[in-house]
Amino acid sequence: MRSLILRMFLATASGAWLLLCAGPAGAQPAQATGCETCHRNEASESLSAPARDFALADVHRDRGFTCVNCHGGDPNATDKAAAKAPATGFRGKPSGQAVIAVCSNCHSDAALMRKYAPRQRVDQAAEYATSVHGQQLAKGDTKVATCVSCHGAHGVRLVSDAQSPVYPLNVATTCTKCHGDAEHMKGYTLNGGPLPTDQGEKYAKSVHHAAMVERSDLSAPTCNDCHGNHGAAPPGVDAIANVCGTCHTVFATKFALSTHAAIFERGCVECHNNHDILEPTDAMVGTDEKALCSTCHSEGDNGHKAAMAMRAGIEKLKAAISHSEEQVAAVENAGIEMGDEALTVREAANHLTVARTELHAFDPAAVQAVLDEGLGLTTKVDEAAAAAQSELSFRRTGLAISLAAILLVVVALQLKIRTLKPHA
Amino acid sequence: MTQQLIAWLDERLDLTAIRHFVEEKSVPVHRHSVWYYMGGITLFLVGVQVATGILLLLYYRPSAGEAYESVKFIVSQVEFGWLIRNLHSWSANLLIFMAFVHLFSTLFLRSYRRPRELTWVTGVLLLFIMMGFGFSGYLLPWNELAFFATKVGTGIAGAVPFVGDFLVRFLRGGDEVTGATLTRFYGLHVAILPAMTTVVLGMHLLFIQRQGMSVPPSVEAREKAGAKTPQIPFFPHYVLHDVMWWYVALAVLAALALFLPWELGTKADAFAPVPAGIRPEWYFLAMFQVLKLLPAHILGIEGEVLGVLGFGLAALVLLFLPFLDRGAAEGRSSKLVTIGGILALAYMVVFTIYGYLAA
Amino acid sequence: MSASDRPSGPGTIQRRSFLDIVLGLGFVSTAASFLYPLWRYLNPPATVEAATNSVIAGKAAEFRPNSGAIVKFGSKPAILIRMPDGQFRAYSAICTHLDCTVQYKGDTSQIWCACHNGLYDLAGNNVSGPPPRPLDAFAVNLRGEPGQEEVVISRT
Incomplete structure (x- = not known):
């Protein structure tokens, strides 16, 4: 009896020590503990899988952490009851708020985290509390995501590990596991209606997805770049322009100057959508049916006139550029070097791009100023092409003269043959 | 002055044989004798090709990285480079055209009949070599259209039974059209084919000089009946005529180079999508169009295989026509050859135009 | 009537020699029009290499x-x-x-x-x-x- 009490005391002490000091000093991978010895052989998948996954690849294990750091218990105990006795601090499988508590035990401890990942932030738990997930959890909703929903529990990998569920390429899949599941999302609302579950599908059509997946540009935005990760929530209506502006700075600055900045409730989203952000086209501006301006503006108002003017100006420069390109190609094909002019045409195309940017201030005069510069360049190119054409006609004259000499010889030969005596 | 020079040479080299040949050679004159000049024009264009081809070699670089740029360089930076390249391209096309005219004229006039069978055979071989020149030369600027046309063209060789796969690999210098194909085609275009041409063309010309000009069967029949065919001396009469025709060809070439500059297009990119309007050079178009139209399977055999076998058979018939049409030597002009020739001509014209309109 | 039937009077000689002169001039000028571009072509151009590399x-x-x-x-x-x-x-x-x-x-x-x-x-x-x-x-x-x-x- 005494020995049992003593053993319990020792186990409690050691367990508490482990939990409090949270981890070994040296960052050596942890050896298999007593927990794993039994759990590996459990018939039930849910009991054996954690031990297996944890042993396979886990960032915590690599740094010397073991089961007890999160679960408590006594790994040295030889029987189950002793290993999980209350005095060992055993807490079983944490869920809900307990998950946050277990993770933040270390991850919110700046002094501790400095030893392992000095650059890593330690405010995830605080951020989480501000997220929709955290707020719902606080209200007692246990369906919401906690740390383990996104990062995994056993077999946690670094964010920079391509196999991690929160690696940029995998984020959309991870989020849509819940957000794309209509059954799971039942009961949640947004602006009075049911919360949509088509964000993943819409995102898959967007330019951002194309940049991320097709061009492997990991800096392209995925879910968390606009919604935040630990503090995930839809950006507030007034924040949209700021959120987009973190990358699209020039557009945000121009847009902030425009009259629309005060009128567009949802900022950029009014024209460009939120999840299904498609490749913008010139057709979005203008007054025809396809154009977006005509949803609000109608014939006669200033916006209508401005839209018409900006679109017409852009189309004019586009036409001028393609005309100049044709001219240059025609002349080059005839054998006159037009490298400088080709560069100037590129420069004009730059102006077209700048004009499309400028357009976001919705000031026709500013757009026209840029377009005019571009048109000036194409005019120069066209002049050079015309000069080259006259050089070509000079060549033609030269060749025509030699052609005349050739024909003269032909005629003279014909006459000469007639004067020859036939064969005897 | 010229006389003195000849005398000076004669004294040292004894030009009696040549003088005799020049003095005594004569060419018959009749209503079909205009066709005699077609071979001469073709020969002249071969000369133009050799001259302009050598000039292009001075600046051309045969590698996938530089071929297109070097042709662009020739056309835009080298003085009169545009002229040389245009002449080479146009002359190549004119050459093939004249070779066909020459072929059909000798076919319809039965000039291949005994004893000129070998002249015909070497002539047909020369036509095949010229088509090889055209096919290999088309790729050398390494532009998009030529790249994909070569891909399709060499792919057709894959339809040859048994050795098809080997042939494709052999032609391309690998499994795909790459820089290796370009180097291979370049070697073919500037070394192998010219060497073959030198030999076969030499034989062709030698045979003609040994045998003299053939007269059509109708004229021959009249001669047998006792009529005398008027002759003109080879020198200077016929030579002057020849020179005149060469000048006419030159005028046509200059005018084409002047008014219809040859396109260079955009640089080949193996990973670009296949551009619209891919087609081979016009002299392959009739064949290409038939292969495209053939159904996937005819009587259980792949359509393309059958097509390739058909063209192979046609080539053999063409090559050995003098030995198949034995009656021609006895003055019996076979209706079959005439009808076959007309059909072949009609097929080429119709399908070439059709190929253009369809592309 | 062919040229040989005609008596070779002074007019014929003049025409022939005139024709020969024209022919000679034609040959020389066409030769010049071939040789001039040839010479210019052979001269190395201002930029000696295609700017590929x-x-x-x-x-x-x-x-x-x-x-x-x-x-x-x-x-x-x-x-x-x-x-x-x-x-x-x-x-x-x-x-x-x-x-x-x-x-x-x-x-x-x-x-x-x-x-x-x-x-x-x-x-x-x-x-x-x-x-x-x-x-x-x-x-x-x-x-x-x-x-x-x-x-x-x-x-x-």
Whole structure:
């Protein structure tokens, strides 16, 4: 009896020590503990899988952490009851708020985290509390995501590990596991209606997805770049322009100057959508049916006139550029070097791009100023092409003269043959 | 002055044989004798090709990285480079055209009949070599259209039974059209084919000089009946005529180079999508169009295989026509050859135009 | 009636010799029209090589430290930068975002694209704004007598 009490005391002490000091000093991978010895052989998948996954690849294990750091218990105990006795601090499988508590035990401890990942932030738990997930959890909703929903529990990998569920390429899949599941999302609302579950599908059509997946540009935005990760929530209506502006700075600055900045409730989203952000086209501006301006503006108002003017100006420069390109190609094909002019045409195309940017201030005069510069360049190119054409006609004259000499010889030969005596 | 020079040479080299040949050679004159000049024009264009081809070699670089740029360089930076390249391209096309005219004229006039069978055979071989020149030369600027046309063209060789796969690999210098194909085609275009041409063309010309000009069967029949065919001396009469025709060809070439500059297009990119309007050079178009139209399977055999076998058979018939049409030597002009020739001509014209309109 | 039937009077001789002169002139002038382009063609052109692999940007002395210049490399622009310490660097001047031409920004010693405010550092790396990847780098070599060096930009 005494020995049992003593053993319990020792186990409690050691367990508490482990939990409090949270981890070994040296960052050596942890050896298999007593927990794993039994759990590996459990018939039930849910009991054996954690031990297996944890042993396979886990960032915590690599740094010397073991089961007890999160679960408590006594790994040295030889029987189950002793290993999980209350005095060992055993807490079983944490869920809900307990998950946050277990993770933040270390991850919110700046002094501790400095030893392992000095650059890593330690405010995830605080951020989480501000997220929709955290707020719902606080209200007692246990369906919401906690740390383990996104990062995994056993077999946690670094964010920079391509196999991690929160690696940029995998984020959309991870989020849509819940957000794309209509059954799971039942009961949640947004602006009075049911919360949509088509964000993943819409995102898959967007330019951002194309940049991320097709061009492997990991800096392209995925879910968390606009919604935040630990503090995930839809950006507030007034924040949209700021959120987009973190990358699209020039557009945000121009847009902030425009009259629309005060009128567009949802900022950029009014024209460009939120999840299904498609490749913008010139057709979005203008007054025809396809154009977006005509949803609000109608014939006669200033916006209508401005839209018409900006679109017409852009189309004019586009036409001028393609005309100049044709001219240059025609002349080059005839054998006159037009490298400088080709560069100037590129420069004009730059102006077209700048004009499309400028357009976001919705000031026709500013757009026209840029377009005019571009048109000036194409005019120069066209002049050079015309000069080259006259050089070509000079060549033609030269060749025509030699052609005349050739024909003269032909005629003279014909006459000469007639004067020859036939064969005897 | 010229006389003195000849005398000076004669004294040292004894030009009696040549003088005799020049003095005594004569060419018959009749209503079909205009066709005699077609071979001469073709020969002249071969000369133009050799001259302009050598000039292009001075600046051309045969590698996938530089071929297109070097042709662009020739056309835009080298003085009169545009002229040389245009002449080479146009002359190549004119050459093939004249070779066909020459072929059909000798076919319809039965000039291949005994004893000129070998002249015909070497002539047909020369036509095949010229088509090889055209096919290999088309790729050398390494532009998009030529790249994909070569891909399709060499792919057709894959339809040859048994050795098809080997042939494709052999032609391309690998499994795909790459820089290796370009180097291979370049070697073919500037070394192998010219060497073959030198030999076969030499034989062709030698045979003609040994045998003299053939007269059509109708004229021959009249001669047998006792009529005398008027002759003109080879020198200077016929030579002057020849020179005149060469000048006419030159005028046509200059005018084409002047008014219809040859396109260079955009640089080949193996990973670009296949551009619209891919087609081979016009002299392959009739064949290409038939292969495209053939159904996937005819009587259980792949359509393309059958097509390739058909063209192979046609080539053999063409090559050995003098030995198949034995009656021609006895003055019996076979209706079959005439009808076959007309059909072949009609097929080429119709399908070439059709190929253009369809592309 | 053929020429031989006619008595060869003085008129015929004159016509013949006139014809010979015309013919001679024709041959000479056509020969000249073949030989002239031939001669010009054989003369090495001003730029001796297709600008596929390298291009001469100019004399080194023409470029001030902490400045940049756009140089034509084939049919595309390249940017030649003389860094504040006098070293040269060259990159493709085509912004990796939307193909605009980039420029050198002397005040921050960065490469800047005016279209969408993309910034690259002097190693060509994209450091801010929309550019998804670094600028393609070219090699820069100096060639010639000291003080008279030419700057040669070439593909690496």
